Amino acid sequence: MSTANNTVTRRRVVATMYRAKSKEVIMVRHYNYFDTAMPRMLQLAITQCNEGDFIEFASTEIGHQLGILRINKGGRFEMEMSDLVKASPSLLKLMNEDQNYTNSLVTAAMKKATANPTRSLH
DSSP states (O other): OEEETTEEEOOOEEEEEEETTTTEEEEEEEESOHHHHHHHHHHHHHHHOOTTOEEEEEETTTOOEEEEEEEOGGGOEEEEEOHHHHHOTTHHHHHHHOTTOOSHHHHHHHHHHHHSOOOOOO
16 A cells, blocks of 8 residues: 555555466555556556466455456457446446445445355355
8 A cells, every 4th residue: 555645545456367277376466446457457458367267356445356368279368247347347447436335336236246246266
């Protein structure tokens, strides 16, 4: 965490890169937004990952999994997103602006996520 002008900046998204079936952690990166994390981790996956490896994205603020990026045969990628991200790709930005979670997009996504909890890879 860093402080600048009396404001605390938190990295709200953690991206963890795993090695195929062994689930050995290759790399962990922290980002402010999912919108930033996904393309940057895709760039890293191109150079660092092998077939079968995957990247898990999770929110540190709300404790939900945001999505999984799987590396398939032939250098192809597959992204599986949670209901939170499907409701609004910039949901974490909205949640940061709306601390009480009163925005209709935020409340609808939270209801969906708690009704259908995303399974963890661990």
